[in-house]
Amino acid sequence: MVDMTEDVMARYGYGKAALKKLGPVPECFRLFEAGWLGDRPSEFKVMRVVGAEFRVAKAGPNRGELSVMVPGSKRAVYVTTEEIALPFR
Numbered sequence: 197m198v199d200m201t202e203d204v205m206a207r208y209g210y211g212k213a214a215l216k217k218l219g220p221v222p223e224c225f226r227l228f229e230a231g232w233l234g235d236r237p238s239e240f241k242v243m244r245v246v247g248a249e250f251r252v253a254k255a256g257p258n259r260g261e262l263s264v265m266v267p268g269s270k271r272a273v274y275v276t277t278e279e280i281a282l283p284f285r
Contacts, residue, residue, distance in 0.1 A: 199261040200226040200250045213279040214245035218271060222249045224262060225269070233274075243280065246272045 205211040205227035214227060229246040233239075249269035250262045258264075 199258065199263055200224075200228070201262045203227065205230065205245075205247075209280040209282075210243050210245055210275055213275040213282065214247070214273050217273045217275060217279070218247070221247070221271075222269075224251060224266075225249045226262075241277055243275050243277075244272055245275060246270065 203211075203226050206215055210230055211227050214230075215221065218225075225247055226249075227245055227247040229244075231244055233242045233244060248271065249266040251264050251266055253259050253261055253263050
């Protein structure tokens with residue numbers, strides 16, 4: 197896993213909508229996966245967004261980086277195109 201110190205996905209509309217749906221999350225919770233549901237772009241109405249809590253690695257090549265997923269902390273939510281567009285209205 198890469199360094200998750202910066203919560204990049206939380207900057208985007210889908211990330212903001214997902215975090216709002218998730219409610220209160222720990223400080224080290226990061227979104228790390230997102231994808232549209234459907235086979236064709238015309239079907240892209242709902243996006244699945246996944247996040248988890250991460251901790252700092254104590255050893256290895258990523259030592260000191262927020263890169264170890266905390267077991268059992270993974271959560272997923274589904275956001276619609278309308279929810280994603282809300283922050284931009």
